[in-house]
Amino acid sequence: MAPSQSYEVTVVGGGLGGLTAALALRHRGIRVTVLEQAGRLGEVGAGIQTAPNASRVLLSLGLRHQLEAIHTEPQDQVRRRWKDGRIVALTSLGDHCKDTYNAPYWHYHRADLHRVIMDGCTDPDGPGPAVRLLTDSKVVGLDRTDPRRPTAVTEDGACHPADALIGADGVRSRVRDLMGAEDTLVFSGEMAYRALIPGDLIAADPATRWLVDRYQSTIWYGPDRHLVHYMIRGGQYLNVVACVPCTDDVAERWSAPAAPGELAAAFPGWDDRVPAMLSKAKDDVSRFALYYRRRDPVWMDGNVALLGDACHAMLPYQAQGASQAMEDAAVLAEELGAVTASGIEGALRRYVNRRATHAGMVQDASLRNKTFYHYPDGPLQEERDARLRSFEGESDVSYDWLWSGSPLATPDLGAFSYPFAR
DSSP states (O other), X not given: OOOOTTOEEEEEOOSHHHHHHHHHHHXXXXXXXXXXXXXXXXXXXXXXXXXXXXXXHHHHXXXXXXXXXXXXXXXXXXXXXXXXXXXXXXXXXXXXXXXXXXXXXXXXXXXXXXXXXXXXXXXXXXXXXXXXXXXXXXXXXXXXXXXXXXXXXXXTSOEEEOSEEEEOOOTTOHHHHHHTOOOOEEEEEEEEEEEEXXXXXXXXXXXXXXXXXXXXXXXXXXXXXXXXXXXXXXXXXXXXXXXXXOOHHHHHHSEEEOOHHHHXXXXXXXXXXXXXXXXXXXXXXXXXXXXXXXXXXXXXXXXXXXXTHHXXXXXXSSSOHHHHXXXXXXXXXXXXXXXXXGGHHHHHHHHHHHHHHHHHHHHHHHHHHHHHTTOOTTHHHHHHHHHHHTOSOSSSSXXXXXXXXXXXXXXXXXXXXXXXXX
């Protein structure tokens, strides 16, 4: 491997994708500064799923024991009919994923996962130079007078030059705009309610106790809307994501709080178990307009490149948004870690070439699931349910394709032969 310690990278955005990139670059000996516009680093109160493809990246960064301490493991992925709750299909997770893909399917509280990755970035005893994390650092300008030293300019007037600049700043990426990339953002017409329902309320009610008796990831399919839920923090919370047609106020504002009663009211006529669980939501219910990006292979310009939602934002209908950003991070670090400063532009081009088609396929599948999940009762719904009963994947990508591969070219970082605890 070529020496990389002689150069530095600025990552704009301290979310899961940006911090995973920073940690992966640190493992390659690269000096990294993360610029985060918020006053403190952290994540929203919500759950997140990491399928084996993302788990494999996180395990390769030495986080196994930390992740084992914070994860909740679902045993199955269950698909249910909206009106009667009938199980349409069931996919084994748990030991099946570890035995088949040599990596787990785990659930987390986003803040817990974010903290573990952030600690890996700053741990003074970790490999490579510790990552420098700067908050209150909103990027408002990009100075490329010297194309080999792109400089991020923050709102307070500070300049942050580096040999490469990575925009990991989300669906409304400022770096993307400053880079001059095309505006590919599309409004889906839908929004997502998100809520964490206290697990003790779920466990205390005979109508919902089944949710804690066996941990599962559940998707309910219905006309024009669907519902996803799973337990996190070992049953402390039921994480809920409920996707419905978007209201005008949320479309205009992008996000807005919601009264707890709105969540259950958004699913009229559904199986009694749905209002039984949703009615237990408290005051932290929120609504988010759902946007995605059209497929776009232009992720870089010179020594500036994009990562995650900044280049391939997708609807949450494959639960792969963060996972694909983590794959980006692994490939980015592999390419940058193999060059000196003079080879950065070529390394970024190889990163894009390795990731754009793959992430684009997942984008497309997530978009097609918007229709696939929401068929009204009738022939198309019956055809979909029959397809799910012999499950290989929801749209055009199979779970075997999505979960079995490693984005890494280095075999020892993409494979794990040690056993998982049973």
